[in-house]
Amino acid sequence: xxxxxxxxxxxxxxxxxxxxxxxxxxxxxxxxxxxxxxxxxxxxxxxxxxxxxxxxxxxxxxxxxxxxxxxxxxxxxxxxxxxxxxxxxxxxxxxxxxxxxxxxxxxxxxxxxxxxxxxxxxxxxxxxxxxxxxxxxxxxxxxxxxxxxxxxxxxxxxxxxxxxxxxxxxxxxxxxxxxxxxxxxxxxxxxxxxxxxxxxxxxxxxxxxxxxxxxxxxxxxxxxxxxxxxxxxxxxxxxxxxxxxxxxxxxxxxxxxxxxxxxxxxxxxxxxxxxxxxxxxxxxxxxxxxxxxxxxxxxxxxxxxxxxxxxxxxx
Amino acid sequence: xxxxxxxxxxxxxxxxxxxxxxxxxxxxxxxxxxxxxxxxxxxxxxxxxxxxxxxxxxxxxxxxxxxxxxxxxxxxxxxxxxxxxxxxxxxxxxxxxxxxxxxxxxxxxxxxxxxxxxxxxxxxxxxxxxxxxxxxxxxxxxxxxxxxxxxxxxxxxxxxxxxxxxxxxxxxxx
Numbered sequence: 436x437x438x439x440x441x442x443x444x445x446x447x448x449x450x451x452x453x454x455x456x457x458x459x460x461x462x463x464x465x466x467x468x469x470x471x472x473x474x475x476x477x478x479x480x481x482x483x484x485x486x487x488x489x490x491x492x493x494x495x496x497x498x499x500x501x502x503x504x505x506x507x508x509x510x511x512x513x514x515x516x517x518x519x520x521x522x523x524x525x526x527x528x529x530x531x532x533x534x535x536x537x538x539x540x541x542x543x544x545x546x547x548x549x550x551x552x553x554x555x556x557x558x559x560x561x562x563x564x565x566x567x568x569x570x571x572x573x574x575x576x577x578x579x580x581x582x583x584x585x586x587x588x589x590x591x592x593x594x595x596x597x598x599x600x601x602x603x604x605x606x607x608x609x610x611x612x613x614x615x616x617x618x619x620x621x622x623x624x625x626x627x628x629x630x631x632x633x634x635x636x637x638x639x640x641x642x643x644x645x646x647x648x649x650x651x652x653x654x655x656x657x658x659x660x661x662x663x664x665x666x667x668x669x670x671x672x673x674x675x676x677x678x679x680x681x682x683x684x685x686x687x688x689x690x691x692x693x694x695x696x697x698x699x700x701x702x703x704x705x706x707x708x709x710x711x712x713x714x715x716x717x718x719x720x721x722x723x724x725x726x727x728x729x730x731x732x733x734x735x736x737x738x739x740x741x742x743x744x745x746x747x748x749x750x
Numbered sequence: 751x752x753x754x755x756x757x758x759x760x761x762x763x764x765x766x767x768x769x770x771x772x773x774x775x776x777x778x779x780x781x782x783x784x785x786x787x788x789x790x791x792x793x794x795x796x797x798x799x800x801x802x803x804x805x806x807x808x809x810x811x812x813x814x815x816x817x818x819x820x821x822x823x824x825x826x827x828x829x830x831x832x833x834x835x836x837x838x839x840x841x842x843x844x845x846x847x848x849x850x851x852x853x854x855x856x857x858x859x860x861x862x863x864x865x866x867x868x869x870x871x872x873x874x875x876x877x878x879x880x881x882x883x884x885x886x887x888x889x890x891x892x893x894x895x896x897x898x899x900x901x902x903x904x905x906x907x908x909x910x911x912x913x914x915x916x917x918x919x920x921x922x923x924x
Binding site: 593594596597600601632633636637640643644677678681682683684 | 762765766769822825854867868869870871872
């Protein structure tokens with residue numbers, strides 16, 4: 436595989452690619468509906484019978500086919516994602532077409548196992564280094580950013596030996612980028628590391644601990660927003676971190692994404708592939724207002740194009 | 751949950767368990783619990799001895815349990831089995847302990863435990879055994895493992911306590 440990425444917009448600074456994170460609770464439970472009709476993203480949710488809802492929930496829990504997918508895929512054309520929506524929502528197709536036209540024409544897919552955000556983040560984080568004008572400098576900056584996040588882990592009470600072990604695979608990759616090693620500073624090395632269950636899951640745990648310690652050390656900032664995703668009741672910082680951040684398989688929501696982005700000082704923008712009409716005023720969209728088609732959710736200090744934020748696709 | 755292609759991670763697991771064993775030996779859990787590998791050759795199998803907490807029907811008993819660690823520990827939790835099985839609402843009749851902290855995050859079929867503590871790689875033998883001690887003192891019949899025992903505990907506490915004490919006496923005779 437070429438480490439050159441020919442698919443980026445012809446901007447001076449290529450942006451990192453979109454990684455597609457499909458999530459178990461995501462946009463559709465198609466294929467699991469069974470029974471009489473096919474339920475997909477176009478199905479009116481209010482028409483679902485209790486039985487159908489049960490079936491869909493079972494499908495979410497088992498995810499047999501999910502577990503056979505690679506943790507992170509090699510890049511696929513965005514058109515492959517588009518095909519899945521061909522018979523579906525026009526709004527989603529419009530959003531996909533916009534992405535395509537603006538140069539976002541390939542995605543790396545993450546397995547929807549609840550860790551997909553952390554894995555997609557890692558992929559985009561590492562590709563951003565690799566495709567920067569000066570990868571060795573960027574790698575050193577990333578290394579420093581991670582080192583700066585570590586004192587908070589110790590303050591949060593995590594054992595040093597323990598988190599260093601989890602961090603090791605990520606730091607090893609970044610070190611090899613900093614050394615400019617021809618054989619390891621490649622897209623293939625990143626994908627390989629993230630497909631290797633041991634390394635990949637260690638990195639997920641390391642990022643979860645960084646996220647958790649950032650939330651813990653900024654409790655005043657986060658506490659109003661820490662809710663249980665199942666009961667919607669407020670949780671204490673400690674409860675939230677123990678239940679929703681530190682255990683693997685727990686999905687990242689706004690608070691976690693924000694915390695990780697702040698902890699590593701990296702902007703993240705997520706293209707939300709839902710059916711909402713963005714911009715509202717259709718005449719403005721028709722007039723060709725840039726970026727009105729996609730609802731970007733942005734995190735962190737700087738998500739302007741020039742700062743090359745991590746760009747992820749959520750659906 | 752890490753699915754079926756989670757590769758053997760035995761070396762990580764072994765290193766981590768060595769460290770936990772060292773820490774437990776250096777700083778034992780009061781006098782109520784001892785735990786360690788059954789044999790030095792296999793760090794993935796431990797035995798624990800737990801003293802019944804004072805003021806409970808388990809008082810006076812010393813209970814042996816087997817801890818079996820997966821090869822991808824500490825990403826996934828270990829299992830804990832009392833051998834012989836112990837009569838308790840949160841212990842299956844085959845001796846397996848059912849406690850939220852020992853459940854992998856994805857394994858939550860009834861969404862019962864969404865609001866309670868579960869396994870994460872920062873947990874370890876020490877934190878789990880402490881949870882088991884408090885479980886012995888305070889059974890949780892909301893998410894019981896032994897349904898008959900739950901009923902007994904709820905409807906006829908004196909009979910439940912009598913049976914536990916009888917079990918403790920029998921254990922001591924062996």
